[in-house]
Amino acid sequence: MARGARKRRDRFVERRKQLLEALVRHGLMPAEAAARRALAGLDPYQLRVKALAEALPAHHVGRALFHLNQRRGFLSNRKTDNKKTTEDGAIKQAASRLRDSMAEENAETLGVFFANRHLSEKYLARQDKLRAELKRIGKDHLTGNARKKAWAKLRKRMFGNDVLDAGEAPDGVRARANITGTKASYDFYPTRDLLIDEFNKIWDAQAPHHPTMTEAARDEIAHIVFFQRPLKDAIVGKCTLAPATRPFKEDPEGYRAPWAHPLAQRFRILSEARNLEIRETGKGSRKLSKEQSDRVVLALLGNKEVTFDKLRTLLKLPVEATFNLESERRTALDGDATAARLSDKKGFGKAWRGLALERQIAIVEKLLEAEVEADLVDWLERDCGLEPEAAARVANTTLPEGHCRLGLRAIKNIVPILQDQLSDDGVAGAGYHEAAKRAGYDHAKLPSGEQLDYLPYYGQWLADAVVGSGDARDEKERQYGQFPNPTVHIGLGQLRRLTNELIRNYGPPAEISIEFTRALKLSESQKVEVQREQRKNQEKNKARAAELEKFGFPANPRNLLKLRLWEELNLRDPLDRKCVYTGEQISIQRLLSEEVDIDHILPVAMTLDDSAANKIVCLRYANRHKRKQTPVEAFGGSPTIDGRRYDWEEIAARAAALPKNKRWRFDANAREEFDKRGGFLARQLNETGWLARLAKQYLGAITDPNQIWVVPGRLTSMLRGKWGLNSLLPDHNYAGVQDRAEEFLASTDDMEFSGVKNRADHRHHAIDGLVAALTDRSLLWKMANAYDEEREKFVIEPPWASMRDDLKAALEKMVVSHKPDHGVEGKLHEDSAYGLLKQPELVDDGDKDGANLVYRKPIESLNDNEIDRIRDRRLRDLVRAHVDAEKAKGVAIADALRQLKGPSDHPHFKHGLRHVRLLKKEKPDYLVPIADRRTGEPYKAYSAGENFCVELFETADGKWDGEAIRRFDANKKNAGAKTPHAPRWRADHLGARLVMRVHKGDLIRLEHDGQSKIMVVHRLDAAKGGFKLAAHNETGNLDKRHATNNDIDPFRWLMASYGTLKKMSAVPVRVDELGRVWRIDPR
Template identity: 50%
Template sequence: MRIFHDGREAKSRKSSAVARRVARGMRRRRDRYVRRRAALLQALVDYGLMPADEGGRKALEALDPYDLRVAGLDGPLPLHHFGRVIFHLDQRRGFKSNRKSEKGDGEAGLIKQAATRLKAAMAEEKARTLGEFLHHRRLKGETVRVRLKGAGAKASPTRDDLAGGLDGDGRAKASYDFYPTRDLIEVEFDTLWAAQAAHHPELTAAVQAALARIIFYQRPLRSPPPGKCALLPARDKDDLEGYRAPRAHPLAQHFRVWQEVRNLRIEMAGTPQRRLMPEEGELVGKALLAANSLSFDKMRALLKLPAEARFNLESEKRDRLKGDETAERLAAKKIFGKDWRHFPPAKQWAIVDRLLNEEDEPTLIDWLVTEAGASRSVAAAAAGTALPDGYGRLGLRALKILVPLMAGGLSYDEACVEGLGKSHSVKDRGDLLPRLPYYGQWLQDDVVGTGDPWDTPEKRFGRLPNPTVHIGLGQVRRIVNALIDRYGPPAQVVVEMTRDFKLSPRQLAEVEKEQAANQRRNDARREKLAELGVAVNARNLLKLRLWEELSPRDSIERDCPFTPEKIGLRRLFSENGEVEIEHLIPFSISFDDSAANKTVALRRANRDKGNRTPWQAFHNDPRYDWPGIAARAAQLPKNKRWRFAPDALERFGDEEGFLARQLNETGWLARMAKDYLSAVTPANQVWVIPGRLTALLRAKWGLNGLLPNNYGDSKSRLDHRHHAIDALVAALTSRRLLLLMASTYDEERDRIVVPLPLPDLHDSLSAWRDRMTVSHKADHGAQAGQRTGNATSGRLHEETAYGLVRDPAAEDGMNLVYRKTFEALTEAELPRIRDRRLRDLVAAHWAEAKPSGQKLADALGDFARMVKDPHIANGIRRVRILKKEKAEFLVAIAPDGGGPAYKAYAAGDNAFIDIIETADGKWIGEATSVFSANTPSNQPAWRQWPDASFVMRVFKGDLLRLNWKGRDCIMIVRRLDAAANRFKLALHCEAGSLDKRHDAEDDPFEWLMASYSTLKAMGAQKVRVDELGTVWRLDPADALKRL
């Protein structure tokens, strides 16, 4: 039985890749900026617009670029001064958005509103360029930097005249005063160039184009590649028709329409269900392609059927079939109108392709005008239209074959056989393999790789985006290959999967009734939105539904769940976004984007809640009334109430299953594993068993009491060995039993008697339980000298960069300095404000405000607004704070060319601890940080000790065999506590929240806190437990050779 890390952070439960991806993106963005700045500087020197010597360039820094940007409009500037202007434009080159990202809620967001205000203000002041407008602001003592201000922002508290107005508390709403965009910088660049070119003939058009490309070039967004076609997959990366087609493609829309038409059946009392006749199918299909939708009532009239006739796809919830959604949008009056459906297919395809892939709106509009023959207004309307997103399962090559056949009368499966000569559901991958390869090599239709044989398997074949599934399939490969090596290829494989059993007729009727009621409620909501003048879209419908759930009463106003403030319909849909949709259990933790995990609340409360559950955020926050929150939560639907509980995160695991997130990843892992395992076992001998059936059989066979730590009659999740019992139950489940149980309704299933498959099952399992050792996947990473490329074994150090104090003695021994938002300071940080004058002023203000009961943040805000000091004329946003830290716990950063360090990071986690035996027989430990472990020149200090004897290198997650409480035990290292010279260990089989279990009085679990000397006394040895549970002792001499 194998336990492995799920690829998520232990505390936050976020994917481990998320934080790395964000940090990597920030580094890459910074690196691109530095490269662009260096390229521009070199070009300016080459064109004579900057001095070649660094001293001359330094002298230019003293010039005010805003003065120069205005002076350059009306008169000649020295070439080097003009170069200073160009360099400044590059540093503040303005915001440029992607047109596809502007179609959501962000289109009318804060940036766009501020950009619109900026252009209006420029027109009002008759400023010819952005630089002239900013110069005017400087003359009036106003800031020229973009700042988000108001509620929810790290805002300057000295400004009250914010453009966003005031919220319900009288606080300024979050907004920007202005927001420069890239087009304004481009216009200013061209304007200044034209003005200066009249005085300097060397400023040619070629030089202008070269500099403009350096400054304004923006990398196109890289969309994730679609998967391969399920029927005719791509042969290589250039075979575009072998990749899945966008749902918006006209062929994909036609395929969906004809597939539904061919799936239609007519039902009439007293007669068998029948397919549509060829002429009937043609009538319905053409009607759907020519309209937005077709109701079943109109379909009956079209086919001249009696009123009592019904269609198999018809229900109370579904009263119509969708037509061509792409045509519906592009055939709108303001776009192509009726002409769209008469365009040749090739023209439609080309237009849709441009709308989906062109990021720059002006470029798209120009193409639509010149190539598609559209007017400017039609092109602009088309460019702003959102088409159906996502991809289907088939590529264009398959669709070009299947759609004509299906339009001619064949069903999907018939068209596959007729046109492709293959079934739509059976994948032929050839002969079975002797061992499992890397999963991407077998599941090539589900991943996208480079195809380059020189790349690593992950890059060559591709990898699945879900980290848990990626890691899980890798462990499946290791376990199955180990079993094959020992026992030969498997004859049959059973995969456990969480899956619901089918509903009984009564349950099905209840579901359909509820769905019909939901449909009626949605129709009423659409009418309500139309009355309010609010866009009728999925997001607003959800917002209205969540608002209705805030109270069972049909009231005009409902309470915000986190505050007692009222939320009326006007406030709910206010343009400033004062009310937002919020995930109760954070999405980054739960990956639960269902309505059951959402509510609507005031934006400022959502900001205070942050990435926490309601209990974590508000139960101990004096600004919020937790009893009131709990009372309001009680009014919510049942599936939301428990998410306000203190143990919401723990219950999430029980309520939602083992990481039932991101496409129900447990189920996805099981499905992928089933397909993957067909590489070594015939596909008809690899099958899936529902998790609920496993639990039922485990109870019927009396296996729930086999493990300790059981509370009640259910299996213990506090012992990893329960997974092995589940695996055994799955292996003992026959297809006949699976069919019997799965085809039986819930109310009958408990009455079925299932005899034990083996007469001595309980005795055998009891003996096996005591012999079993859980295998834990090691996670040692790649240390220096073992890595390929730039990979590391984890985060090298903490994220915060500290400045180094030159004279710590002059700062009371403080050797580090960092910046922090003024209002976010803690009381302990007030005496460490570096500016002594400011420190004394703040201390005096707090000494006066604290006795009155005022909160520190409010007191600091009042101070920043009221203080009258010439040194604080422009307000306080951030202050510099001093800190003291031991040098050995720091990672100092020096310039690449050498010289003294200029900043430092906290070293962060330890990678491992080396246990050394000294000449007098004592065990001591030497910890190595992750940063040091990844430094090629790093050598542990103990290597310099002539009498030292290496015992073992211990990583977090390693296994040790030792004598504890008089018995031989295998224990796992859960924590490296180098500061206390000890390890924190637990038995290999212990699961759950171990800290909570240690503190619980009714739980027998306890930590083993073992010092190095205690480990020696216990006879500790490092061991490895392989995938099949075999325990191997690791020889220290062999381990030393590999260091």
């Protein structure tokens, strides 16, 4: 925001300079600066009024035109306004009120209206009386010309020719925001078209009197004042299947299509309809027939959404039938969102669906491209035959946002296949992947060419995934493009650095195993959703723990899981929870006895699926009868085993009440369905997320893609626990003592309590890395046969007997690598500007030094202490008296201050108090002064904010000291200097030498508690003359951990002054990608 404000200010200053030069050139301003300054004393509003009715001197005309440039009005842009922000809505409402007010006042131009606002209280009172009378006679509902005529007639009747005298009590002419909480509103808001209209009227009125006011001069000056840069086109990714090889303007169909496009909507609807399957528990799943699928497509094309209940009715399916895309969170399929919005009765209405597809496409593309609303409305009226109100409604319609992964070229080839072709068995046409293949596209195709020796910048190899400039003169990120998510961008960059360093030292890889952390895999919204889900699970497990305690059972992981699975037998009625296989009732007491087992619905030996989604509770004897079979294999024939009969129809009926992610496991084709979903090896060795696929494609630049495994986190988590690796890190019992219970309570799966990994230690990633590296096909086949049915757990031996001890020894020697950040880029200073006081001013009688800064703040945002820092002592006393009086009545401070904002009966705040000036005290070293360009004298200052680095130096007498370098100073370019800034210590301490330059995040090796340790600098505490450090492996919320009781978490900050660091023999070091420690030369 600050950068945007600076840009707007710079552009305004440049525009003002160009305008002044043009006005002088065309004789509308004097060439002498002194003469121009003399014109500043004229009232520009009166000049703007007079310019419409009488001949003015040329320089007075120029003064009026110059004033138009000062606030040239809000220019609506549909591409941004259609985001429907609160601010934009407030501006549009205020602009509409302004037009109504101008009509009421018969103000020909905005200048006339503003000139009137400079008039008296008598004027304002008269306006109020007119509005009240208009309401009394029942005509306040009128708008436009009708309201204008009624207003003029009423004014003449009530006040006749009574003319107001100017200057009695001026009113504001600036559009000011009225802030209430987080909402803003405006009394009025000028728009650009009003200023353009006034400019033209002034020019038309004055041009006959001044020969220099030619049409060429008019065009030049109007362009300077009113030109606005077009919005920078958003960067759109290339089509996944048929990427463009030329810029967007030359080949738009090779770039991703907007979801609002009718073809993109049709593509999505057809893809979902063709992939839709019907499921009936016990009978498996089946695809829709071509006729059924077409009926679904027609329903979706004709509606905003269609619920699955409506689809069951439409397809005449039984109530218990479900769809593969249906879930508790997804209860409907989205229809044609674009058509639903444009066919609104106040827009195109029913006529929209009768338009040819080509015509719909042309209209939507116009809606997506148009920037100026007025031009679009004219086009909709002229070319589409809409009435003005309907055209305005359509122009303001918010279309679906975002882009499809495919471009229009690929969509146009795939849609006909999705729409028309039948599969070989006569069911609905091919799904998306099959249709893409038939259209000649291959999702698995990797970049062509030989394998490389080293990983290149990811944008070079993944050219279809990012958009770059293509200009070889640009830096790589700009030339080839980069992912907008900084976490992904940095993560892939670190992957390249680590991989290339390994290749340089050990040669090319034969196999690659990789696992991604959740921080990389999930988007921000997905992380929020995961946290929400974890909180919900945590609350549920806390309730279950209380339930177990009530019945006298321990709240251990197994009992908690049993209780959860028991609830899933019947979510609605706890008194009707039966064993799925036998139909016998399971009470909570029976549940927690030895009679009830936890069963894997699909055998673990077949699936390696030990998650809660593959588990139910059942009677132990039924579990023994089921053995290592699927439910349908064990009971599909309704057998009698050991004198007990199992009725498959009843089993299927009970299974239909289970959660959706369990029902399909009871189908006759459960094994085939499991294989279709990826099977055993594929599911464990290939994570299916977008980033995982991308990384596999990227690493394919240096090795065979078939030898790259992207291992899911759930597998490494299980192996880490089975091999006892969670307890390897020091303090795991401390760091986990609270989180162990919390992590289990937040878990959605069963956790064998072999310990929870210490996430407060960066080295847990190294343990995961080893486990991922050891995960391959041979290990997984061993796991398939390693499940102990009796003990209900995997028994997996480590790959070699001493693995745990070897890893422990490696962890003890391991030093975590931290990415250095020594760039001078960043926030130069804090946002608030302060005025500099020439003489310190006392805030109160006890203030010795006095304040050296002054700044403005909205009156309603003051706190109690800030009231006593109001600069104007008389105003300070008045505000304090008012607030104290209101507080005595029980009114909150904010509300009391808000009373002063608008016009009131208060004798001292009759016209309202919007802002006050406050005093502040700050050390000069912490300020960034800004000098006047003409005088060179500082006139304002900013708080310096965060320091860039600290230079530690040793004085001639052997003492260590330091000087903080502000980021603002670090960005000053000193010609010929090796460093961006020349610190004072070099001149103040002759004979001193630089010891080290320390940035936040740097590593320092030092002696502490008799040991050599490597610490990370987390805070440059220049005010206290030292650093706040922590061991290289420590992570998490360190301030919170520091404040935690030592018995729970022994972590403590190391606070070290500059002098203490010398005693500790501190030296700067860096750790490379392979964990090797290198000492850094301070120079």
